Amino acid sequence: MTTETLLKADDVRVTFEIHRRGSMPWTKPQPLHAVNGVSFELKPGETLGIVGESGCGKSTLARAIIRMVPATGAATWADGTNLLSLTPKAMMRYRNDIQMIFQDPLASLNPRMQVGDIIAEPLLTHNPGMSRREARERVGEMMSRVGLLPNQINRYPHEFSGGQCQRIGIARALIVRPKLIICDEPVSALDVSIQAQVINLLMELQRELGLALMFIAHDLSVVKHISTRVMVLYLGRVMEVAPSADLYTNPQHPYTQALLSAVPIPDPDIERSKKVLAIEGDLPSPLNPPSGCVFRTRCPRATSLCAEKEPPLAPATGNEAHQVACHYPGPAKAEELQEAV
Numbered sequence: 001m002t003t004e005t006l007l008k009a010d011d012v013r014v015t016f017e018i019h020r021r022g023s024m025p026w027t028k029p030q031p032l033h034a035v036n037g038v039s040f041e042l043k044p045g046e047t048l049g050i051v052g053e054s055g056c057g058k059s060t061l062a063r064a065i066i067r068m069v070p071a072t073g074a075a076t077w078a079d080g081t082n083l084l085s086l087t088p089k090a091m092m093r094y095r096n097d098i099q100m101i102f103q104d105p106l107a108s109l110n111p112r113m114q115v116g117d118i119i120a121e122p123l124l125t126h127n128p129g130m131s132r133r134e135a136r137e138r139v140g141e142m143m144s145r146v147g148l149l150p151n152q153i154n155r156y157p158h159e160f161s162g163g164q165c166q167r168i169g170i171a172r173a174l175i176v177r178p179k180l181i182i183c184d185e186p187v188s189a190l191d192v193s194i195q196a197q198v199i200n201l202l203m204e205l206q207r208e209l210g211l212a213l214m215f216i217a218h219d220l221s222v223v224k225h226i227s228t229r230v231m232v233l234y235l236g237r238v239m240e241v242a243p244s245a246d247l248y249t250n251p252q253h254p255y256t257q258a259l260l261s262a263v264p265i266p267d268p269d270i271e272r273s274k275k276v277l278a279i280e281g282d283l284p285s286p287l288n289p290p291s292g293c294v295f296r297t298r299c300p301r302a303t304s305l306c307a308e309k310e311p312p313l314a315p316a317t318g319n320e321a322h323q324v325a326c327h328y329p330g331p332a333k334a335e336e337l338q339e340a341v
């Protein structure tokens with residue numbers, strides 16, 4: 001693996017202007033900061049796992065990078081271009097390099113198109129001179145590569161299972177030989193056994209092709225094996241980011257500890273007797289986030305300092321690569337833990 005950077009995100013922000021339901025048309029819209037100052041770096045062949053509860057801004061961050069929503073800050077590609085400053089037309093040049101796989105495999109495929117045409121579509125868009133025959137050959141090779149039978153090329157999406165539809169989505173993304181694939185909850189809609197197959201396929205392809213992945217998921221167990229680094233988001237902010245091994249063995253932020261507590265342990269005896277760090281209450285409204293640390297209203301460690309001052313993202317354990325945004329980082333204390341129910 002090379003050491004150069006493929007994508008460097010710096011202080012990415014996405015704000016939606018929201019009109020409250022029932023409000024008068026002349027009332028001022030309210031800003032919703034869906035992504036609020038996110039930075040990260042991705043090298044070729046790496047996987048960044050992005051985790052957090054529903055509504056924390058994972059998909060918006062992904063959509064910002066491919067210019068599906070306007071954003072400020074920088075997302076600098078390997079050639080020095082800030083993708084966030086490009087017009088949608090100029091962004092087309094990079095759409096070969098950055099592909100996306102979506103959550104609901106069946107819904108993301110056009111039901112009226114044969115799978116061969118679905119997979120060939122991005123190839124023909126970017127290579128208008130390519131003959132249909134050559135495109136079909138490439139599609140057949142790619143179908144075999146992702147574990148589909150090339151003789152199913154004329155079938156329609158509804159004739160495939162969920163896992164197979166996700167393989168079609170992966171083939172469609174890979175056919176243009178991207179350098180980065182953004183996977184937005186690609187396995188959330190699949191059965192657990194199929195989830196593992198799809199993740200293993202992505203890991204194999206990644207090794208073979210040197211792909212970088214951004215892999216979005218709700219829960220930490222899904223991204224554990226595939227991620228080089230994991231970033232935990234809450235209300236659009238980064239709470240903790242660390243190399244995978246550090247994050248799972250030595251989490252520093254109480255929110256990460258709570259997310260890890262929710263990961264089931266396969267041994268039922270250990271699972272029954274485990275102690276968890278439970279967080280209270282619901283996610284605050286993103287239209288009215290808490291002052292200071294946005295996690296403080298659900299945090300067992302919160303003090304008045306947390307209401308006054310937003311903690312910066314800073315090295316946690318003397319390790320520059322492990323960063324945490326908390327005034328009181330550290331392992332969960334005995335008094336914060338309770339019996340799992």
Ligand SMILES: Nc1ncnc2c1ncn2[C@@H]1O[C@H](COP(=O)(O)OP(=O)(O)OP(=O)(O)O)[C@@H](O)[C@H]1O
Nearest residue numbers: 016032034052053054055056057058059060061286
């Ligand atoms: N187009 C939009 N207009 C207004 N608000 C939006 C829009 N898209 C997302 N949001 C809001 O931005 C916040 C972040 O949403 P986002 O979908 O990025 O979260 P997420 O972490 O991907 O959630 P999920 O796991 O449910 O997909 C949410 O409060 C959401 O309601």
